[in-house]
Amino acid sequence: MAAEAEGDRRAASEALQAVARHLNCLGEESKSARKRALCGIQKEVTDGRLSGVALQQVFGELLKPLLRCLADPAERCRETVIQLLSHCVGGVPRPEEALPYLVPALAQRLGSSEIVESSEELRLALLQLLTLTLEVCGGKLAPYLDEMVKILQRTLLDPFPDVKKESCKCAALCARSIPEHFHIQSESLIKPLMQTISHQHSKVRVAVIQTTGTVIQYGNGKSVDDVLSHLAQRLFDDAPQVRQAVTTVVGDWLLDLRDRYSYFHKLLPLLLSSLNDEIPEIRQLAAGYWEKVGLQWQKENEEDLKDKLDFAAPCPQWYPERVDRPGLGCRELIFRNISKILPAISRDITDWVVGTRIKASQLLTVLLLHAEDHMTQHMELLLSTLYHACLDDESQVVNNCVKSAELIGIFVNPEVFLKLILSALQKSPSPSHLMVLAAVIRGCPNQMLIPHLNKIASTLSQPEVCQGSEKVQYLEQLLCCVQALIKVCQGECSEISLQLMKVLITVMAVPAGEKLEEKVREIMQLLAVVQNLGGFLDLYRQHIDQLMEWLLRTKQHWTSYSIECLQFEIIVSESGPVIGESLHHLMPILKTCLQPTQEPQMRLKIFSMLSKLLLKVNETVNSQGQFLGYVETLVKDILVPNMQWHAGRTAAAIRTIAVSCLWALLHCQILAATELLQVREVLMPQVITALDEDSKITRLMACRIINVILQICGNQFNPDNLNKLYPEFLKRLDDASDEVRIAAAKTLITWFKCITDDYERTTYKSHIEFLYQGLLIHLDDPDNSIQIAVLETLKEGSSVYPSLLEKEIEAVRHKHRTPDYCEQLLQHIKSAKDKRDADILAASKV
Incomplete structure (x- = not known):
């Protein structure tokens, strides 16, 4: 050990001697001289000969001169100094001995309110040096916590992203290294961290978040x-x-x-x-x-x-799947x-x-x-x-x-949430209330929901709810509630089927509900299926009387804007053949709503609906074969009063639609002579009057109606009644509409067919003569289609008084522009006469 120590002292002494002359050059004015000196020192210190104690001795001597060089004007010199300091701090056994000088120097370069170190790369290098110091010194940096926090407060806001990231690393290391002191100062770093947390670089944001976690964890x-x-x-x-x-x-x-x-x-x-x-x-x-x-x-x-823990409750039975x-x-x-x-x-x-x-x-x-x-x-x-x-x-x-x-539907007792939701829905119905109600119904187990079905259905069918808005969104959510009830409760919905039908009919009746008709029919079908019914018609059949009684209560007060009137139209139109089972309810409603004292617009709408029913009478009102019993009421109490003349365009429109309904009734071919004769006395005057209406459609329908009446019971007309009719049709041959003129000609054909043996030719010769003369005038009409129609009429009428007709033809044919039709007519009379003579001869032989 002694030999090793002696070797370290010798190496340190030699290194100090080698760098002594370089240290003297650090104060030179020449940048190149200072740079050479620092490179020389770097070479001596980092060549590998110094380590441990030797490096510690040399670092002790070099520290102050090197720190002074941190302010060198030359960037390259400052860079070399930082590299030297980093090498020494990381290599000496007691780096803490340098802290009294190193930390203040770093604070001076990095912790000032203004940026002292201008180079971004060198600020990063200085921070990396501080990080290294924290790594090797750990808790021994506690006395210098204020300086370090001051540095980090500035560098966390540095414009250079890499400096920000290194600052985060340094701050986290500081928190972990000296936690017992750091918590006093941790709050000082929160503000700069939060100012940097939204930096445009995601890596910076990540670093700041991670550092914030550490700073608060240890602070x-x-x-x-x-x-x-x-x-x-x-x-x-x-x-x-x-x-x-x-x-x-x-x-x-x-x-x-x-x-x-x-x-x-x-x-x-x-x-x-x-x-x-x-x-x-x-x-x-x-x-x-x-x-x-x-x-x-x-x-x-x-x-x-x-x-x-000891008595763990089982998982709720209806817990969400998956x-x-x-x-x-x-x-x-x-x-x-x-x-x-x-x-x-x-x-x-x-x-x-x-x-x-x-x-x-x-x-x-x-x-x-x-x-x-x-x-x-x-x-x-x-x-x-x-x-x-x-x-x-x-x-x-x-x-x-x-x-x-x-x-909520899964976990909360329905009695609780329904009380709140239904109450809110009644006070201020909105799509969101219905959307929430539909959702909780879908979530609620059916066993829990079934006891509350009547309460829910009754609320939904209340006018203030099902008529709460005409907006499509509201109606959609109302349908969602109905659909949810049906899907959750299935067959149990039979007890609320009527209320649900009322809701569905109301949705379809609202003007905006037209867009949802297909959805309504789909839900009706679903409601029928869960009750084991054949389809939505069976559903109507099940409730038709109750639905009609539902409407009967308010029929006196309907207008064209009444939702009840619209509901009535939907029930009658959609129920198809089922309405034929409820005529005892239908007719009183029609009779009340189609009185001339009622609002004209409403009458127009209901008459329009009625005409559609009558066009398919056997598929609607007569599906049960009971309609004939109500025909007299329909004609006398409903149609005839509305065919009476009143001034105004609306009144004219009502007369037109009433005549159209009458035509539809006759056109369906369910009426026999018996039924027609019962109403003929009150009906015919109004139809004849309609021949003079301004509306072409009305005149045309009137012609066709009389034609059908003559076809069915014309042989029951006496000659006086017949003679009152033909002048009206002669006038129609002068009509402005060719279609009406042709219809009038066809009606006259039927009129001629109604002449029986009771019609005395000689007594009523003047009538026949007048009729022939009028028809012959129109036989020379400029319009060929009219000529042909009149020709057919005269052919049919020729059998009534042939000789009189021949005389009238001879009197006018030289005046006709196209005498060919006169010739055809004469030829027809001759052929008919020859046939009669042949028949008489044959009969005499027999």
């Missing part, structure tokens, strides 16, 4: 409050490494922070938010930390949890902190920043999964939060809130 735990908002913001960082760093720091705090019990309610949301991160690795990291935190807390509180139930410690942590966490989530879930709202909604779902039935005592706040959040424009927020509402 003052009260600083958690100062950094929480910054760490929370980093959970939205685009860089996964940054989010992972936050997760790690928060997880470590929850495990190791001395005051962690005081900050559980603030730290838990940050860790649990990472359970929904888009990166699987981060989710797994957070889940691992969360499991450790729960187990550690459970172990630390074994006495408090003794009963729950979801692992968190451990007891994790659940208990949430139970005890949820009252402090929920208000913050409630606030953040309506924040103006979309990302914040999404994170808050995700966190709410995680919390409720842990809280289980303990969320019951927070239902008012929870539901209020969900009502607001479900109105969000961001679909992710809404979807997460719906999941939360489904968890």
